[in-house]
Amino acid sequence: MSSSREARWRPTSLRLTIWYAAVFFFSSVLLFGLTFFFLSGTVREQERRIVSGKIADYAAIAQNQGLDVLRDVIRQEAEYEVTTDFFLRLRDAKGAVLAEAAPLWWEGVPPGIAPGDLDENVHWFSWRSEELESELVVGARRVAGGGVLLVGRDRSDTEELLGTFQTLFVTVILFTGLLGVIGGTLLARRTLRPISDLIRTLSAIDKGRLDARVPMRGGGDELDGLVRLFNAMLDRIRTLVTGMRETLDNAAHDLRTPITRMRMGIEAALVEPEGGQGGRAALADCAEECERIATMMDTLMDISEAETGVMQLTLRGVDLSALVAEMAETYGYIAEEKGVVLSSRPGAPVAVTADAGRMRQALANLLDNAVKYTPAGGHVDISLERAPGHAVIRVRDDGPGITPEDQPRIFDRLYRCDKSRSVRGLGLGLALVRAVLTAHGGRVEVESAPGRGSAFVVTLPLVTPSRLGAAPEPRRG
Known part of the structure; x- marks a missing residue:
């Protein structure tokens, strides 16, 4: 059954792996795509700045020294191959070429923009040589004297740089995809491991192993x-x-x-x-x-x-001091018949909101147990004290005491320390005491040691006179 349950979780693990790998992969593609886009734009912008600077230099020559001087400068650069990285062409107002300087492999560059379409702003166009697999970015503008200047620059280095980046991009993306699959698998296994542990634990419990537990990972998450x-x-x-x-x-x-x-x-x-x-x-x-x-x-x-929490309680103001004195008087006769001395110290009046009948029942069970397990000649004492915010009732006896192993169990229903059942009883008295006190918002604890008797400590919350409605009159005498 365990293997069939784990098999049902395999699609979940697979889906988590696919989702993680897909998100990781497409995030990487988007990141590298944006990087390539901005890199390409930056490189192209840098190219245009270089060409624009070259155009500005030649335009200044035409402006300051005239178009003929610019023509002679370009012819000299062509003769001595000074500007082998640039394509230069100077045309007159009619479109005739006055001078041109360019590498031999750049022959055949078209005229570009017509002179009538130009002004002093740089206009751009590109020319690509399919034979040489090279692209030329060209800027054109009108210069002083009515001439038109075209300056171009080869983009081979830029294309090589971007091509290298694209190759690196594809390699990194493939590696990122593989890394996403591996990371997704590890993440899915780590995420679903507690669920797998839970399934194994439930399977073990289903087979009767009530002690099976889900192992802790220690991550604190x-x-x-x-x-x-x-x-x-x-x-x-x-x-x-x-x-x-x-x-x-x-x-x-x-x-x-x-x-x-x-x-x-x-x-x-x-x-x-x-x-x-x-x-x-x-x-x-x-x-x-x-x-x-x-x-x-x-x-x-x-x-x-x-x-x-469904016990019906008739809550009203109760004077615990009077209640303790009443229960001590009632059980005093029973203790006397057994030869046990029962003393009480009810103290000053202490008011609580409680069900008087249920509280009598709880105190009766405590006194009955104390008298029952105290041997003849022994002593039982019941006292009432006021503590900050609480009333404390103590019932002490000189009985055989309770072992540390039995103390956590004595308030369980039908549990009896006397396994032989030699002492007559139902094993429900202390369980009822705890249940009644819990219903009143209080608690009961035991202080005991074998051979030293026992002391049951009852703690009940105090109430203010406004909650009591009418506080009980103090006991006189």
């Missing part, structure tokens, strides 16, 4: 952030799945005993003679076990409602 969140989600899912399995195992274990007792009670009632007292006692035991199962289901429902 958005993909690493995504991988970190995904792995955290997998950790959460694994924790939930593991907890659900353990919850189901614990529920099955805890329900087996009452169901077995109910079955035995029903069987005893069936074999009991009509009107016998044994049958009524068996049915009473069945009713008690049914009540125990119903209590377990109700508690599980309460915990689920609190954890999902």
Whole structure:
């Protein structure tokens, strides 16, 4: 299945490679094309400047010394081959050639622009010799005395330079295309590697490996952030799945005993003679076990409602000091029967917005656990303190304590440190305490060590009198 999934990603990798190579290639073509365009224009402009300078020099001779002197200068340059890099031609007003100086291979240059079309501005035209594969750029203008001067320059060197640049351009473009394909392939693989890792991880999880995780690349970018969140989600899912399995195992274990007792009670009632007292006692035991199962289901429902945020709370002003004193008085009788001393320090009145019934339920579970696990002659203490912005309730006991391995799990539903289930209970009390406090915006923590007892610390946010509506009256006496 993994290979088939990876095969579906190959077109994506190919498309990324093609897109990257295409963008890289056409960007390079555009860059080199613009460079060639500006280089060609600059070179051509430089040629015209050189020709224009030459024309200006000869025009100055005609202006200062006359057209005949200019004719003699051009003839002398032709005789002594002074200007072999330039083509020079002087015509009169009728178009007749007065003087001309040019290399032999430039013979046959056309007259160019008619004299009547010229003025003192330079006019340009070009002539190309197909035989010599050479191009001549020519500038023409009217000079003093009515003459027309044509000055040309061979563009062979320029054409060679631009041709060399074009060859280099094609070579670089081909290399750029190859580099784009290689870079696109590497980029596509690097980009899709987290997705491939994700697919492999999901395939492993699909096969039952809940510990499989997507490897981190260590780049610290958005993909690493995504991988970190995904792995955290997998950790959460694994924790939930593991907890659900353990919850189901614990529920099955805890329900087996009452169901077995109910079955035995029903069987005893069936074999009991009509009107016998044994049958009524068996049915009473069945009713008690049914009540125990119903209590377990109700508690599980309460915990689920609190954890999902749908628990119905009747919020009002509650004096925690009075509530702590009330619960200490109630459980004082139970502690006395077991030989445990229960003391309370409710302190000054502390007002919070809470559901009084749910808070009684949470404190009752904490005190019930403390009394239940404290041996005879031991001591249980409940106190209330005011901290900055919070109210803190502490329930301490002299019980056996909780091991560090069990402490992170004691607030899980149906989890019991006593694996043998020798102490009667549902394993839901502390889970309900945490759920109720979470619904109130508070929290519960445990401080414990084996052989040193335990202390459960409840923290609830304080409220101002404006939130309470009417603050509760302070407890007197």
